[in-house]
Amino acid sequence: MLGNGLLLLTAFIWGTAFVFQRAGMDLIEPITFNAARMALSAIAVGMVAFLLRKRERAAAASRPVEEQKEYRKNTVLGGLCCGSILGVASIFQQMGIVTTTAGKAGFITAMYMLLVPVIGFVFLKKKNTWLVWLAVLLGITGMYFLCITGEFSLSKGDTLVSLCAFCFSFHILACDHFVGRGDPIRISAIQFAVATVISTVIAAVMEEPSVEKLISAAIPILYCGIVSGGVGYTLQMVAQKFTDPTIASLLMSMESVFAVIAGVILLGEQMSSRELMGCILMFTAILMVQIPLPEKRKQVTQED
DSSP: OHHHHHHHHHHHHHHHHHHHHHHHTTTSOHHHHHHHHHHHHHHHHHHHHHHTHHHHHHHHHTSOHHHHHHHHHHHHHHHHHHHHHHHHHHHHHHHHTTSSOHHHHHHHHTTHHHHHHHHHHHHHOOOOOHHHHHHHHHHHHHHHHHHOOTTSOOOHHHHHHHHHHHHHHHHHHHHHHHTTTSOHHHHHHHHHHHHHHHHHHHHHHHSOOOHHHHHHTHHHHHIIIIIIIIIHHHHHHHHTTSSOHHHHHHHHTTHHHHHHHHHHHHHOOOOOHHHHHHHHHHHHHHHHTTOOOHHHHHHHHHHO
């Protein structure tokens, strides 16, 4: 119950972060906002990594020297790779949320859960069950109802957030590759630092950052940077020690639902019946893609 409760709280934090991201766009440019929030996330997660350094050193001391070198190498390389993808994905998301609602942005971003098995099949030749492909088809249908207009076109904001979801799919695969080969907390701290550098450079070129703008958007930046980035990530890491991975992913998918609820309550956003139908279809697909088939579990048990 502790793990499940913490994961539900994590989903709530991440879902409501879309509201703060949307509210911040009335006060500051999107890429500057992203650079500031990533910097705070880097500091917050970096502090967690610093506090856990003694435990990590003790664990590393038990490994052979060559294995320690490889572990440190993968930690740095993982942070650089994941951070580069995260930087691009978060910029697309923040630029897109300027012209779309927090609720829609939450659901479109969550589409990465459907894209991961597709990308894994195309590039890594990973096989998927029929339930996964049914979920993908259902998700595409939901995306159509949620975003596609009568002229069969996406709005600029929805397109940018869709690109964000596509990038996040590769981010999940990159994290999956490196997290078992390096220190996950340090990888996360490095990735936030890399995303900060990327966002800062692009913001300096494309926008006009200023201290006044940062101060005016202080509350959204603090929430997205420290609460969503630092606290949310730490809660996820702690909670997953007590919860089954499948249940964990199901609970975290509630992020998209919380984004819609928060958008309605805090920003007064409204969705048409067509858009709500799209949300329902996409959420159903997100749940389906994470549920293992009973036959598959039985087969694995027999093989064990």
